[in-house]
Amino acid sequence: MTVLTTRALNRATLDRQFLLARSDAPVHDAVAHLCGMQAQQPQEPFVGLWSRLRSFKPAALDDLLTGREVVRTHLMRRTVHLVTAEDALAWRARHDAMLRQRVLATYRRELAGVDPEEVAAAGRAVMADGQPRTMAELVQALGDRWPAPPPRVLGELLVAALIPVAQLPPRGLWRTKAGVRNAPLSSWLGREIAPSAPADSDPAGQALVRRYLAAYGPAATADLRAWCGLAGLPAAVKAVREELITFRDERGRELLDIPDAPRPHPDTPVPVRFLPAFDNAILGYRDRSRIIDDAHLGLSVAGERVVLVDGRVSATWTVKDNLLVITPLRPFSAADRTTVTEEGQALATFLTDRDNDGVRIEASTH
Structure with a gap:
């Protein structure tokens, strides 16, 4: 069985989350795709x-x-x-x-x-x-x-x-x-909620499996469960398993995926991205190592907004008065500082829609 490296999983996640390249999808379609x-x-x-x-x-x-x-x-x-x-x-x-x-x-x-x-x-x-x-x-x-x-x-x-x-x-x-x-x-x-399915059928569960993998895969069943909170999906996974392909990650876990879903090359360049608090690109997994280091896992549940550099959580950000403040979690190279500042300035402009005090990158916390 093919082993997907953490970096390969990172690129797949970013692509499917519209973080590798911004999408032209309408807002409604983007919200639907992201589940x-x-x-x-x-x-x-x-x-x-x-x-x-x-x-x-x-x-x-x-x-x-x-x-x-x-x-x-x-x-x-x-x-x-x-x-x-x-x-x-x-x-x-x-x-x-x-x-x-x-x-x-x-x-x-x-x-x-x-x-x-x-x-x-x-x-x-x-x-x-x-x-x-x-x-x-x-x-x-x-x-x-x-x-x-x-x-x-x-x-x-x-x-x-x-x-x-x-x-x-x-x-x-x-x-x-x-x-x-x-x-x-x-x-x-103005419409009724779809009723619960009979015990021997789970169309909603099967749809959740397919939709989750399209936006978050390749992923383990434990990741699916962590994302939705539902414990009773083994039957749904079993029902759609023949539609899926399997991999393993570097920790030996079985990963499920949709055959024709994108899995970019692990060395695909990644732009800087700013994520909001509690973004599902991080919280949507039981094993979040594809996008955040174990040492920083607490940030993902504490409501910290984060910055992705080379696809990984590398800083936190906040707005103080009229200034966007970035706190690196590791030392930034000169190139990192340039690209983070540029994307941060674009975000500051979006958030204020007017003149702002720009971006400040603080000293690394490590």
Whole structure:
């Protein structure tokens, strides 16, 4: 079986994530190809799309959100994701059990004695009018019946697990600060959520396998599970396995992939790329060594924005006042400093749309 080096996997990931070369794909198609974008911090998808799409305009994503063609909702890993309306409706039922299990496990003590089905029925009754509500408003409507759980816990159970909801604009619009208002997903999108498949069939799971590999492969089944949070996909993998090809990585893991998916040469040059917080190009794997060193893994879950140099996480970045500040994780060569500064200046211009104080590269942390 062919062994793919870490560098080969890096190039494949970057290509499929539109980070090797910016894509001309429309924003809707890019979000669909990426299987959604992690979006608990509302402004981060704009940076993720700017780094991936040629001539990206924030208004294009705003129009998709207000036009109900993309939506913010809890999905993979119980995290808020920006996904297409079609994927939200097709995938939500498949994630239902995982979402419930994760919330109930996290707040086992606080929710002791609470019947989730009763809470779900009461919550659906309150939201039946389709009117948007904040989590606090929803909890207030139910608090008399369930006074024991802390309001935050009861609210998270409702909107992150029991009731499929969309987080409505202006939340998630460009340069807009807005609280979370929730509405039932089906009423917001005007279409019903696809029902759960019979036990002996898993079309949604099979679609997830194919779509994940197209955007993240070659990858192991453990990577797939880490990305979506679903434990029950072995049957789906088995059902599509004959469509796939296999490799091994340098650690000996079996990797699955789509036969005609791109796998660039390991020495393919890679431009500097700036990634937003919690980007799935990093978080979408159990083994993240293809893109980030083990010593820096904590950055990927701490919400640090990172810079890719030669395809690997090599710095963090942030904006302080009107200045884009880059902190290298290793010493930069003169060429690195030039290319990082150039791409950083382009990002600073995108973020401010006006004159800015430019880019500062601080001393390496190592």
